[in-house]
Amino acid sequence: MALSRAIDKLNDRIAAVVAWALLAAVLVCAGNALIRYSLNTSSNAWLEIQWYLFAAVFMLAAPHTLRRDEHVRIDVVVGRFSRRTQVWIDLFGFFLFLLPICLVILYYGIPFGLQSLRSAEMSSNSGGLIVWPAKILVPLGFALMILQGLSEIIKRIEYLRGRLDESAFTKQAPTPQQEIEAIRQANRID
Secondary structure, X not given: OXXXXXXXXXXXXXXXXXXXXXXXHHHHHHHHHHHHHHHOOOOHHHHHHHHHHHHHHHHHHHHHHHHOOOOOOOHHHHOOOOHHHHHHHHXXXXXXXXXXXXXXXXXXXXXXXXXXXXXXXXOOOOOOOEOHHHHHHHHHHHHHHHHHHHHHHHHHHHXXXXXXXXXXXXXXXXXXXXXXXXXXXXXXXX
């Protein structure tokens, strides 16, 4: 569990930093649009910074999303099974899909990013930026996803062994039904 907690903490910290990248991307996007429409000028560099920031948000926040159990799921089908069966389905998915796909992408992504870094690859757009930071995000994001996948596997195995409560890996956000009930309760009080 110590390894799982360390991985969770790492991805939580990265997600907190990435939240600022999202704010920066929104500000760059808004600023670029304002300048483009008010002054009739723009730069490809600003567009590329925006893309890089969105890529960073997507690639580096995905492991945190997995940690919070907020990835797209087929809860309509899986929700009908017992919690123990759901955990077995999660383990099956992690071992059969998540880890192999992430390992393949990491295997091909590392040379992809390193080649771009070694050649100091530049964007082909006029006024474009260096490309390697965006390409390095691919192996970095998938390495973090592999780590988070391992953390989730550890937590589910510990749950099956009776050593961990399911709240350690289930979504903590209220369900739509809980939100509706909370609204109803609030309206009854008023």
